[in-house]
Amino acid sequence: MNATMYYSDYLQLDKITGSQEPVSFKDGNIPAHDEMLFIIIHQAYELWFKQILFELDYILKVFDKQAINDNSEDLNLVLHRLRRITRIFELLNQQVSILDTMTPLDFLEFRNLLTPSSGFQSAQFRLIEATLGLQMQNRHQSGYYKRTGEGGFDKEDYERINEREATQNLAQLINNWLERMPFFEEQFWKNYKYSSHEKITDHIFWNDYRHVYNTSLTAREANKIIDFDYVFFNKIPEDATGERLNNLRSTFSAKALRAALFIMLYRDFPVFQTSYQILDALIEIDHLMSNWRHKHLIMVRRMIGMRVGTGNTSGAGYLEGALNKHYVYRDIAGLSTYLIERRNLPKLPDELIKHLSFNVE
Numbered sequence: 057m058n059a060t061m062y063y064s065d066y067l068q069l070d071k072i073t074g075s076q077e078p079v080s081f082k083d084g085n086i087p088a089h090d091e092m093l094f095i096i097i098h099q100a101y102e103l104w105f106k107q108i109l110f111e112l113d114y115i116l117k118v119f120d121k122q123a124i125n126d127n128s129e130d131l132n133l134v135l136h137r138l139r140r141i142t143r144i145f146e147l148l149n150q151q152v153s154i155l156d157t158m159t160p161l162d163f164l165e166f167r168n169l170l171t172p173s174s175g176f177q178s179a180q181f182r183l184i185e186a187t188l189g190l191q192m193q194n195r196h197q198s199g200y201y202k203r204t205g206e207g208g209f210d211k212e213d214y215e216r217i218n219e220r221e222a223t224q225n226l227a228q229l230i231n232n233w234l235e236r237m238p239f240f241e242e243q244f245w246k247n248y249k250y251s252s253h254e255k256i257t258d259h260i261f262w263n264d265y266r267h268v269y270n271t272s273l274t275a276r277e278a279n280k281i282i283d284f285d286y287v288f289f290n291k292i293p294e295d296a297t298g299e300r301l302n303n304l305r306s307t308f309s310a311k312a313l314r315a316a317l318f319i320m321l322y323r324d325f326p327v328f329q330t331s332y333q334i335l336d337a338l339i340e341i342d343h344l345m346s347n348w349r350h351k352h353l354i355m356v357r358r359m360i361g362m363r364v365g366t367g368n369t370s371g372a373g374y375l376e377g378a379l380n381k382h383y384v385y386r387d388i389a390g391l392s393t394y395l396i397e398r399r400n401l402p403k404l405p406d407e408l409i410k411h412l413s414f415n416v417e
């Protein structure tokens with residue numbers, strides 16, 4: 057017979073609630089009341105980070121498949137779990153306000169005892185970033201991440217993070233998934249009624265779309281068509297700098313972004329709904345992480361002003377740089393620049409809709 061399941065055994069609460077050991081409570085130190093809150097809030101974050109990584113692992117496995125069956129439960133489960141991640145991030149954003157009940161003077165009572173440990177060393181946070189697709193070359197002050205000395209990662213965490221950075225991340229897998237979308241295969245466009253005779257791209261739909269987009273631009277926006285040609289067709293503007301090109305498109309290929317824009321444009325068709333919602337959830341995760349970075353930065357400024365962090369970065373200056381730079385799905389969010397009014401959308405050929413409705417691969 058099975059032993060009766062007991063609540064605290066099942067949840068291993070003795071381990072969890074036995075894991076708060078404020079350093080200031082130890083012999084020889086002056087107990088700082090708020091250190092308990094400081095420990096518990098970090099531990100609560102780390103538990104939720106674990107759940108986020110668990111969901112991300114499932115999502116990676118689905119997108120790692122050679123072909124995703126759009127009519128199976130796969131994409132719906134991906135969407136469901138991405139949404140769960142957004143809910144968790146909403147909660148994590150709210151949690152900052154609990155820490156706000158600790159004043160800078162309360163923090164000073166134990167701050168020096170923590171040095172050189174810091175949230176910077178949260179390996180799970182780095183794994184979340186790396187899994188979502190934040191790459192080293194796109195990080196602010198990338199030198200900080202390669203430290204294994206004071207304030208950096210220990211050897212084990214360092215290796216774990218490097219290993220994750222070297223494997224395919226979600227942004228790359230989403231890119232491949234988008235590139236595989238069959239929307240523009242010739243067979244679906246034979247009966248398409250095109251209106252533009254321009255031949256700037258090699259597809260009738262995009263010739264039409266480019267024309268409508270171009271005519272929708274105001275005089276002040278006229279040069280957006282140059283950006284359009286680079287973002288979707290790799291046409292490099294004559295006066296382009298590397299930085300400008302990187303701002304226009306950094307993570308996704310032109311082919312993938314054509315598919316993503318198409319999904320956004322025709323999102324009202326049921327066949328595009330799940331794919332659209334997935335892209336939208338990824339943008340939402342980027343926004344929520346950016347909100348967290350912002351709230352954490354404001355809290356840090358209030359708590360330590362312009363002093364360096366315990367993790368030995370420049371503190372608020374570093375966090376501000378990370379806030380401005382650490383977006384993964386900016387290329388997708390930026391697609392709004394290239395939308396046109398619904399009523400001007402080219403009408404899709406029946407063959408395409410029919411194919412997608414029965415799409416099995």
Ligand code: HEM
Pocket residue numbers: 097098101102155163174175176177178181349352355356359360364365366367368369370371372374375378
């Ligand atoms: C009194 C409260 C806090 C202060 C003063 C503070 C301060 C800082 C500072 C100065 C940094 C920059 C690295 C360094 O030099 O230390 C940092 C990074 C970080 N902190 Fe905090 N922090 C606080 C609370 C938290 C909490 C509750 C979390 C939750 C997990 C957290 C997570 C992080 C993370 C993940 C980073 C790295 C951010 C990035 O690289 O973008 N911090 N923190």
